[in-house]
Amino acid sequence: MKRRLFVASSIAAALGACAPIGTKLNDSSFHELLRGAESLNYPLIGTHGLAREYREQDVDRDFRVNGLPAPQSSQYERFVRDGFASYRLRVDGAVQRRMTLSLAQLQRMPQTTQITRHDCVEGWSAIGSWTGVRLSDVLDLAQPRDDARFVVFHCMDVDDGGTQYYESLDIRQARHPQTLLSLRLNDRAIDPDHGAPVRLRVPTQLGYKSAKWVARLEIVGSFATLFGGHGGYWEDQGYEWYAGI
Numbered sequence: 715m716k717r718r719l720f721v722a723s724s725i726a727a728a729l730g731a732c733a734p735i736g737t738k739l740n741d742s743s744f745h746e747l748l749r750g751a752e753s754l755n756y757p758l759i760g761t762h763g764l765a766r767e768y769r770e771q772d773v774d775r776d777f778r779v780n781g782l783p784a785p786q787s788s789q790y791e792r793f794v795r796d797g798f799a800s801y802r803l804r805v806d807g808a809v810q811r812r813m814t815l816s817l818a819q820l821q822r823m824p825q826t827t828q829i830t831r832h833d834c835v836e837g838w839s840a841i842g843s844w845t846g847v848r849l850s851d852v853l854d855l856a857q858p859r860d861d862a863r864f865v866v867f868h869c870m871d872v873d874d875g876g877t878q879y880y881e882s883l884d885i886r887q888a889r890h891p892q893t894l895l896s897l898r899l900n901d902r903a904i905d906p907d908h909g910a911p912v913r914l915r916v917p918t919q920l921g922y923k924s925a926k927w928v929a930r931l932e933i934v935g936s937f938a939t940l941f942g943g944h945g946g947y948w949e950d951q952g953y954e955w956y957a958g959i
Protein backbone atom coordinates (compact mmCIF):
# COMPACT_ATOMS: atom_id res chain seq x y z
CA MET A 715 0.00 0.00 0.00
CA LYS A 716 1.49 3.29 -1.10
CA ARG A 717 0.62 6.34 0.93
CA ARG A 718 1.65 9.95 0.90
CA LEU A 719 2.94 11.86 3.86
CA PHE A 720 1.57 15.24 4.67
CA VAL A 721 3.88 16.96 7.06
CA ALA A 722 2.77 19.93 9.10
CA SER A 723 6.17 21.55 9.15
CA SER A 724 5.16 24.35 11.49
CA ILE A 725 4.07 21.80 14.09
CA ALA A 726 7.28 19.89 13.42
CA ALA A 727 9.25 23.02 14.15
CA ALA A 728 7.25 23.66 17.31
CA LEU A 729 7.81 20.13 18.57
CA GLY A 730 11.41 20.06 17.47
CA ALA A 731 10.97 16.45 16.50
CA CYS A 732 8.41 14.54 14.51
CA ALA A 733 5.17 16.29 13.70
CA PRO A 734 1.80 14.57 13.81
CA ILE A 735 0.77 13.34 10.39
CA GLY A 736 -2.55 15.15 10.34
CA THR A 737 -4.00 14.04 7.05
CA LYS A 738 -2.99 10.47 7.46
CA LEU A 739 -4.62 10.22 10.87
CA ASN A 740 -7.89 11.46 9.35
CA ASP A 741 -7.85 8.68 6.83
CA SER A 742 -10.36 6.60 8.73
CA SER A 743 -10.79 3.98 6.02
CA PHE A 744 -7.09 3.20 6.18
CA HIS A 745 -7.29 2.87 9.94
CA GLU A 746 -10.32 0.63 9.66
CA LEU A 747 -8.30 -1.59 7.37
CA LEU A 748 -5.37 -1.60 9.79
CA ARG A 749 -7.60 -2.44 12.73
CA GLY A 750 -9.23 -5.23 10.78
CA ALA A 751 -5.85 -6.60 9.82
CA GLU A 752 -4.64 -6.32 13.40
CA SER A 753 -7.21 -8.79 14.63
CA LEU A 754 -6.17 -11.21 11.89
CA ASN A 755 -2.48 -11.06 12.74
CA TYR A 756 -1.77 -8.79 9.73
CA PRO A 757 -2.30 -11.25 6.91
CA LEU A 758 -3.36 -8.41 4.57
CA ILE A 759 -0.66 -5.85 5.12
CA GLY A 760 3.01 -6.32 5.49
CA THR A 761 6.20 -5.29 3.85
CA HIS A 762 7.00 -8.44 1.98
CA GLY A 763 9.24 -6.56 -0.41
CA LEU A 764 12.69 -5.23 0.23
CA ALA A 765 13.58 -1.60 0.77
CA ARG A 766 15.83 -0.25 -1.94
CA GLU A 767 19.55 -0.64 -1.32
CA TYR A 768 21.91 2.07 -2.58
CA ARG A 769 25.55 2.25 -3.63
CA GLU A 770 28.51 3.23 -1.50
CA GLN A 771 28.77 6.60 -3.27
CA ASP A 772 25.15 7.43 -2.36
CA VAL A 773 25.91 7.41 1.37
CA ASP A 774 25.40 10.70 3.23
CA ARG A 775 28.60 11.02 5.23
CA ASP A 776 26.93 13.53 7.55
CA PHE A 777 23.95 11.57 8.72
CA ARG A 778 21.57 13.97 10.46
CA VAL A 779 20.87 13.61 14.18
CA ASN A 780 17.23 13.88 15.21
CA GLY A 781 14.81 13.16 18.02
CA LEU A 782 15.48 13.08 21.73
CA PRO A 783 19.04 13.76 22.92
CA ALA A 784 21.31 10.85 23.82
CA PRO A 785 20.51 9.36 27.25
CA GLN A 786 21.64 11.61 30.09
CA SER A 787 21.75 8.90 32.76
CA SER A 788 24.87 8.11 34.78
CA GLN A 789 24.57 4.53 33.53
CA TYR A 790 24.78 5.68 29.92
CA GLU A 791 27.72 7.93 30.74
CA ARG A 792 29.43 4.89 32.24
CA PHE A 793 28.69 2.89 29.07
CA VAL A 794 30.27 5.59 26.91
CA ARG A 795 33.32 5.76 29.20
CA ASP A 796 33.91 1.99 29.14
CA GLY A 797 33.30 1.67 25.39
CA PHE A 798 30.02 -0.16 26.15
CA ALA A 799 31.87 -3.09 27.78
CA SER A 800 29.30 -3.16 30.60
CA TYR A 801 26.30 -2.79 28.28
CA ARG A 802 23.98 -5.78 28.01
CA LEU A 803 21.04 -6.22 25.65
CA ARG A 804 18.28 -7.99 27.56
CA VAL A 805 15.95 -10.30 25.68
CA ASP A 806 12.95 -11.52 27.65
CA GLY A 807 9.19 -11.92 27.75
CA ALA A 808 7.41 -14.61 25.72
CA VAL A 809 10.56 -16.54 24.81
CA GLN A 810 11.87 -19.98 25.67
CA ARG A 811 15.33 -18.62 26.44
CA ARG A 812 15.67 -15.25 28.13
CA MET A 813 19.15 -13.88 27.72
CA THR A 814 21.50 -10.95 27.96
CA LEU A 815 23.92 -10.25 25.15
CA SER A 816 27.06 -8.17 25.45
CA LEU A 817 28.22 -5.96 22.62
CA ALA A 818 31.10 -8.40 22.02
CA GLN A 819 28.62 -11.28 21.69
CA LEU A 820 26.55 -9.29 19.21
CA GLN A 821 29.71 -8.45 17.26
CA ARG A 822 30.58 -12.16 17.03
CA MET A 823 27.23 -13.01 15.42
CA PRO A 824 26.93 -12.92 11.59
CA GLN A 825 26.98 -9.28 10.43
CA THR A 826 25.17 -7.83 7.44
CA THR A 827 25.51 -4.42 5.84
CA GLN A 828 22.76 -2.47 4.10
CA ILE A 829 22.90 0.92 2.42
CA THR A 830 19.38 2.18 2.85
CA ARG A 831 17.46 5.42 3.17
CA HIS A 832 16.04 6.61 6.46
CA ASP A 833 12.81 8.60 6.00
CA CYS A 834 11.69 10.88 8.80
CA VAL A 835 8.08 12.09 8.86
CA GLU A 836 9.42 15.62 9.25
CA GLY A 837 10.25 15.44 5.56
CA TRP A 838 13.96 14.69 5.41
CA SER A 839 15.80 11.55 4.38
CA ALA A 840 19.36 10.32 4.70
CA ILE A 841 21.18 7.35 3.21
CA GLY A 842 23.40 5.43 5.56
CA SER A 843 25.47 2.28 5.52
CA TRP A 844 24.34 0.18 8.48
CA THR A 845 26.02 -2.97 9.74
CA GLY A 846 24.73 -5.27 12.40
CA VAL A 847 22.94 -8.42 13.37
CA ARG A 848 19.68 -9.51 11.81
CA LEU A 849 16.98 -9.28 14.45
CA SER A 850 15.70 -12.65 13.24
CA ASP A 851 19.02 -14.24 14.29
CA VAL A 852 18.55 -12.92 17.82
CA LEU A 853 14.95 -14.17 17.82
CA ASP A 854 16.19 -17.59 16.71
CA LEU A 855 18.42 -17.68 19.80
CA ALA A 856 15.66 -16.56 22.15
CA GLN A 857 12.98 -18.75 20.55
CA PRO A 858 9.70 -16.84 20.82
CA ARG A 859 6.86 -18.88 22.27
CA ASP A 860 3.67 -19.57 20.33
CA ASP A 861 1.89 -16.63 21.98
CA ALA A 862 4.58 -14.14 20.86
CA ARG A 863 3.28 -11.53 18.43
CA PHE A 864 5.38 -8.40 18.91
CA VAL A 865 8.89 -7.33 19.79
CA VAL A 866 8.99 -4.25 22.01
CA PHE A 867 12.20 -2.20 21.94
CA HIS A 868 12.93 -0.47 25.23
CA CYS A 869 15.28 2.49 24.82
CA MET A 870 17.53 4.26 27.28
CA ASP A 871 16.44 7.85 26.51
CA VAL A 872 13.63 9.76 28.19
CA ASP A 873 11.92 13.00 27.20
CA ASP A 874 11.58 16.14 29.35
CA GLY A 875 8.54 14.65 31.09
CA GLY A 876 10.45 11.49 32.00
CA THR A 877 8.67 9.32 29.43
CA GLN A 878 10.86 6.58 28.00
CA TYR A 879 11.18 6.09 24.24
CA TYR A 880 10.08 2.70 22.96
CA GLU A 881 8.91 1.06 19.77
CA SER A 882 7.45 -2.23 18.60
CA LEU A 883 7.30 -4.43 15.52
CA ASP A 884 5.19 -7.47 14.88
CA ILE A 885 7.11 -10.71 14.55
CA ARG A 886 6.91 -10.63 10.78
CA GLN A 887 8.39 -7.13 10.53
CA ALA A 888 10.93 -8.15 13.15
CA ARG A 889 11.95 -11.14 11.03
CA HIS A 890 12.20 -9.12 7.82
CA PRO A 891 15.69 -9.75 6.38
CA GLN A 892 16.50 -6.02 6.40
CA THR A 893 15.51 -5.48 10.03
CA LEU A 894 18.82 -5.07 11.83
CA LEU A 895 20.12 -4.47 15.29
CA SER A 896 22.77 -2.18 13.90
CA LEU A 897 26.11 -1.71 15.58
CA ARG A 898 27.85 0.35 12.91
CA LEU A 899 26.97 3.40 10.81
CA ASN A 900 29.10 4.34 7.80
CA ASP A 901 31.88 1.87 8.69
CA ARG A 902 32.37 2.96 12.31
CA ALA A 903 30.80 1.94 15.59
CA ILE A 904 27.56 3.91 15.97
CA ASP A 905 28.24 7.11 17.89
CA PRO A 906 26.17 8.05 20.95
CA ASP A 907 24.08 10.60 19.02
CA HIS A 908 22.93 7.98 16.50
CA GLY A 909 21.95 5.40 19.11
CA ALA A 910 25.08 3.61 20.37
CA PRO A 911 25.69 0.85 21.01
CA VAL A 912 22.64 -0.88 19.46
CA ARG A 913 20.18 0.83 17.19
CA LEU A 914 17.25 -0.76 15.44
CA ARG A 915 17.25 -0.23 11.70
CA VAL A 916 13.96 -0.84 9.84
CA PRO A 917 14.28 0.55 6.30
CA THR A 918 10.78 -0.60 5.38
CA GLN A 919 9.15 1.62 8.00
CA LEU A 920 9.20 5.32 8.85
CA GLY A 921 12.14 6.75 10.77
CA TYR A 922 10.59 6.77 14.22
CA LYS A 923 10.37 2.96 14.16
CA SER A 924 14.19 2.78 14.01
CA ALA A 925 14.73 2.99 17.76
CA LYS A 926 18.05 4.27 19.08
CA TRP A 927 19.80 3.24 22.34
CA VAL A 928 18.03 -0.12 22.57
CA ALA A 929 18.54 -1.79 25.95
CA ARG A 930 15.89 -4.49 25.97
CA LEU A 931 13.82 -6.58 23.60
CA GLU A 932 10.60 -7.64 25.24
CA ILE A 933 8.63 -10.25 23.33
CA VAL A 934 4.92 -9.91 24.02
CA GLY A 935 1.52 -11.16 22.91
CA SER A 936 0.09 -7.63 23.04
CA PHE A 937 1.45 -4.16 23.72
CA ALA A 938 -1.87 -2.82 25.01
CA THR A 939 -0.72 -2.70 28.64
CA LEU A 940 2.70 -1.18 27.94
CA PHE A 941 3.26 2.57 28.34
CA GLY A 942 0.41 4.41 26.52
CA GLY A 943 -0.80 1.18 24.92
CA HIS A 944 -0.22 2.09 21.25
CA GLY A 945 3.08 0.34 20.71
CA GLY A 946 5.49 3.26 20.57
CA TYR A 947 6.51 6.63 21.98
CA TRP A 948 5.16 8.53 18.96
CA GLU A 949 2.26 6.13 18.49
CA ASP A 950 1.12 7.02 22.01
CA GLN A 951 0.93 10.61 20.74
CA GLY A 952 -1.21 9.73 17.73
CA TYR A 953 1.24 8.48 15.13
CA GLU A 954 0.45 5.43 13.11
CA TRP A 955 1.79 2.15 14.51
CA TYR A 956 2.44 0.30 11.27
CA ALA A 957 4.20 3.20 9.50
CA GLY A 958 5.21 1.25 6.40
CA ILE A 959 6.88 3.16 3.59
Ligand SMILES: Nc1nc2c(c(=O)[nH]1)N[C@H]1C(S)=C(S)[C@@H](COP(=O)(O)O)O[C@H]1N2
Nearest residue numbers: 778779780781782834869879921924925926
Ligand atom coordinates in the same frame (compact mmCIF):
# COMPACT_ATOMS: atom_id res chain seq x y z
N1 LIG B 1 15.38 6.05 21.30
C1 LIG B 1 15.00 6.89 20.32
N2 LIG B 1 14.96 6.43 19.07
C2 LIG B 1 14.61 7.25 18.06
C3 LIG B 1 14.22 8.59 18.29
C4 LIG B 1 14.26 9.05 19.63
O1 LIG B 1 13.95 10.21 19.94
N3 LIG B 1 14.66 8.17 20.61
N4 LIG B 1 13.79 9.38 17.25
C5 LIG B 1 13.35 8.68 16.04
C6 LIG B 1 13.21 9.57 14.90
S1 LIG B 1 11.78 10.47 14.79
C7 LIG B 1 14.13 9.63 13.91
S2 LIG B 1 13.91 10.53 12.50
C8 LIG B 1 15.40 8.90 14.04
C9 LIG B 1 16.59 9.84 13.96
O2 LIG B 1 17.75 9.08 13.89
P1 LIG B 1 19.14 9.78 13.67
O3 LIG B 1 19.38 10.70 14.84
O4 LIG B 1 20.13 8.68 13.59
O5 LIG B 1 19.04 10.57 12.39
O6 LIG B 1 15.51 8.14 15.23
C10 LIG B 1 14.30 7.57 15.66
N5 LIG B 1 14.59 6.73 16.80
Ligand SMILES: [Mo]
Nearest residue numbers: 732834835921
Ligand atom coordinates in the same frame (compact mmCIF):
# COMPACT_ATOMS: atom_id res chain seq x y z
MO1 LIG C 1 11.69 11.22 12.63
